Amino acid sequence: MFAVQAYTPNSQPIDRSETVRLIDRQRPDWSLEQAFYADPAIFALERDLWFPRQWMLVAHASEVPEKGRYIVRQLFDEEIIVVRFGDGEDDIAAYYNVCTHRGSRLCAKDGRGKLLVCPYHAWSFRLTGELQSRQDLPASVDPEALGLHRVPCKGFGGLVFCGLDASSLPDIQPVADGLTGGLRENGLDRARIVARKNYLTKANWKLVLENFLECYHCRPAHPEYYRVNGHVKVTATRDADKAVEWQNEIEAWHSVIGDAEFHKGAWQAGDLDTMPFAMHRKPIGSGRNTLSNTGEGVSSLMGGRHAYDGGESGFRLGRLSFASAANDYVTLFQMIPRNAMETDVILTWLVDKDADNDVDADAISWMWDVTTVQDKKITEDNADGIMSRAYRPGPYTPLESQTSFFVQTYLSELRSLITGTRGATVSQWSAPKELFASPKAASCNTRL
């Protein structure tokens, strides 16, 4: 490890105009300069400008199963309370975990009740946020103005999303419209959690995403993933023979499951005013039923399916959340930036709500656990190397096109947010468009 882990700032801190200058000198299709991965001033800009525009997956609906249940969760650098306030499917609200009296943390942990009660002076709040107890207030104070601070919150298809700032967030309804069907077909709305794990990664959140969005590293870094997943034949190498092999395998799978199933997909690249999302299906490959070590099933079939078809559905849920649905279990991914050099990567595994109570959680979590442990290590090594004064941006290869597209999008958006003007449009990356125009080829193009 490097002796100096902490970022040693320049004599002069980077300000907004300096950041714009930095953005403008980044070379398309090359990795970013060190400051973007390490400088707390740039992280502060992201925190103030970019994060408030991102919807984040914060929970599965089964975590607040009935009225009065509340949970304490992380939303970027904030702790929030997600509460089911009524009996309707959509009766979920979220609040900052902050008392409006003198600011105490309100809920220490998950719980249930008719009121949320502050541990400091016992102010109590209704599940719908209003201040309940008013007897101690000075007469001059309006209790109506002392309700809990709301967090924008939206549930669909079994998933619960929150965002920091109602005035900055894009409309999430098109994503709900685009993905709810697919989420239900994969059983997300009738699932329960069997495992959750946080892989705290000592690296900037963009390095975590850069890693997640390409499979070029899958051969050297992920022997298990490389063995199990057929798509690495075209996502991890550029090898004409293997590409033909994979093409044949896809066509065979296609002929079995039929076009209808295979074509299911949706895609929105996203920009400052639009929440990006995507959904697509591909075979795992080699006749495997699910993403397990043996290829054999590890839980009950989900989504009303009656037989294994060996497919995996991948979901992009905004910029920082993802889901992978095999036939019998689902993995949720949350990337939560902590600071310029640390990111929480939280994985949650779900099975059908009626699956056996003694399903083997280790078998279910095996694929993504072993892979994420490896990703944590290589991403931290990446972050370490970037701290060197010798680090220079390097070229993304064709196998890293999604990573490159993410970086370009990020730069363009941050620039617009700093300058308050819509800057030069990001040249639209063509691969994702092809993803669903020509699904047989495009399904190869992503790890997810």
Place this chain on the structure above:
Amino acid sequence: MFAVQAYTPNSQPIDRSETVRLIDRQRPDWSLEQAFYADPAIFALERDLWFPRQWMLVAHASEVPEKGRYIVRQLFDEEIIVVRFGDGEDDIAAYYNVCTHRGSRLCAKDGRGKLLVCPYHAWSFRLTGELQSRQDLPASVDPEALGLHRVPCKGFGGLVFCGLDASSLPDIQPVADGLTGGLRENGLDRARIVARKNYLTKANWKLVLENFLECYHCRPAHPEYYRVNGHVKVTATRDADKAVEWQNEIEAWHSVIGDAEFHKGAWQAGDLDTMPFAMHRKPIGSGRNTLSNTGEGVSSLMGGRHAYDGGESGFRLGRLSFASAANDYVTLFQMIPRNAMETDVILTWLVDKDADNDVDADAISWMWDVTTVQDKKITEDNADGIMSRAYRPGPYTPLESQTSFFVQTYLSELRSLITGTRGATVSQWSAPKELFASPKAASCNTRL
């Protein structure tokens, strides 16, 4: 816990004029904005301007019982040496724990000797501070200028006070004049230490004081304290029936101990040039003899008392030190700011110097230990919540009037210190004045 504990600064650091602007927009009787509880730049201003004006309780005189004994103690962010240099009662001096040769820490721990000897190059200093060893000095250097750096120091009534800067500190003599009698009557001058404990609290020092100065939180947060102390009938709730109960109890107590004893009290609100102090007595209540779990005595009577009267004497000793004297033991409180987000809270328990050697230290420390452990938790939760971007100042209720007064005083003083002018006077808080004008009511008004 919040993932991000460290304060994430704004892009532009707060400077002095910005701080004045912030001070001026604080709303009277509402809690402060986040920056006052978290910003290192504001803490740096406090450290440079406000702390040097505060006398701090640093030791009990029994810790330096005879000539040559010295102790190493904390004074704000400084380590100091308190030494008894002579046989007179007042022969106590204090020095910064810094050698005048190349700056080494001088004393690693408490000790005794005729000289203070530096562990680095063995320069030695007299107990009165002068450099003793001079043989190695260059001829051009004046050894008289190389004595230890003095720390202003004053002892009275068994307590030892120090402050950082002689030119900024207010006169402490009026406090000595006002409190020495009361301290002696409670036996402080003939006491010995039986326990000491540091409750490192991860919260700004003002949050620690805000907590200490109100009992509104006593019912939800301190079940033991609430059970033992009668005054919570009026300090923890606003309940007419309980107020009458308490009034009756006070009058009964009053009729037993007599006016002379009860009226003992002194009060000085303090301002930039005056050290605040206070002393008052009240009954513990419910016929309890002392502040113990059972109400029964836990050590010998102090201050020459011949029988329990069930009272507690409360002392304010400047802004950051306090004492509570029950009939048979005394508790000292030191609040020591470490940085913008950490405060040492040190409690020291004393008994009569002739008390049995096997007094039960756990029984003696029970009340304030259990209470301070709880206060540490709720104050840290308060600090956590305030770090949220959703935090907004909230209204102090009538039961938090002393807290509100402290905050107002602090703002006014910091403003004056930054601008170099005496700003708008803090509107004098009326309750403390009544404290001794109408003792029967006023004794209800404070936790201490």
Place this chain on the structure above:
Amino acid sequence: MFAVQAYTPNSQPIDRSETVRLIDRQRPDWSLEQAFYADPAIFALERDLWFPRQWMLVAHASEVPEKGRYIVRQLFDEEIIVVRFGDGEDDIAAYYNVCTHRGSRLCAKDGRGKLLVCPYHAWSFRLTGELQSRQDLPASVDPEALGLHRVPCKGFGGLVFCGLDASSLPDIQPVADGLTGGLRENGLDRARIVARKNYLTKANWKLVLENFLECYHCRPAHPEYYRVNGHVKVTATRDADKAVEWQNEIEAWHSVIGDAEFHKGAWQAGDLDTMPFAMHRKPIGSGRNTLSNTGEGVSSLMGGRHAYDGGESGFRLGRLSFASAANDYVTLFQMIPRNAMETDVILTWLVDKDADNDVDADAISWMWDVTTVQDKKITEDNADGIMSRAYRPGPYTPLESQTSFFVQTYLSELRSLITGTRGATVSQWSAPKELFASPKAASCNTRL
């Protein structure tokens, strides 16, 4: 320990012109003001301007014994790879441990191979630095520009030196010319490592050097070193009788080993454009054969010597590296600044490469281990004391003249580097010149 270990910055950060103002007000022959020992802004200036001009001892040649062997080492705040790329004695190169693809750390630990392979996407590099694997690159990218980033590297006399910046480093050849003979005569070129230890010292690197360059502290702080080393008679005290004793002892030793041997020495004070170095010999004293607890030998004689002569050769290797050669073992010293308040002090012990495999490493490392453990403690106490607001620079005594000279040199160099002009020349310290003009006296003048 002080409660506040972290440096509490001033409201206004120190910039370059402020640093020049600070430099100009430092008093010659007095220790530096606090900022030089604690301020991260001044450390950042040193990191940007002063460190890149320093050659640093990074390894012994035996650590890369044959072609393909590589080691991962620390060079200031950088991790570097030192690799033997060919069969020639000088075929050693060094690279920043950073992949030129996306910046991953390249080598996790020491190893051997024909290529250096990145763990992330398996890019491979030749031992001579060029990118080997090119098949995945976009066509527009020139693979010749993606070789590893070189670190200036030079080996001589068994030692390997590196520096951060080829354009800033002084010529090291005069040092190789001046010291290779002496290093060989002491067997450095035919040695192997028996022990290595890192004494992480929580103090600014200049405090570590100030400590290392004087023996005034040897009597109070190093009882073992004081007992074993005769030179303390004149380096640790100013005592006429002891000086005569030592003079007699030197003359006796001199008459045995002969003038030729004794006069071996070289000295270059160094300045911005010249790498400082020195070599001299002196007797250990009291008839001791080597620097061991008993004075008896602890390993085989080195450098082709046939009998113990009881001498110690001291080497200065630039500003931050040193070596001490007794007749039968060698100690290397590396001082590596980590940040404004932490310094790695790495000691390496070597013996003749043909010495017994079961030499007693504890006996060999005893003298400098016990001494360095003590130095770590007193230097950390020095750093602690300097953090006080009461700290003021103090006078260096005549026994600290080398320390004072180092401080003067440092100030002068930093000033020149900031202003870009050659400032007032440091008044040449006269003692080191005498070191070799009058060796019998001068050998007394240094601890090393």
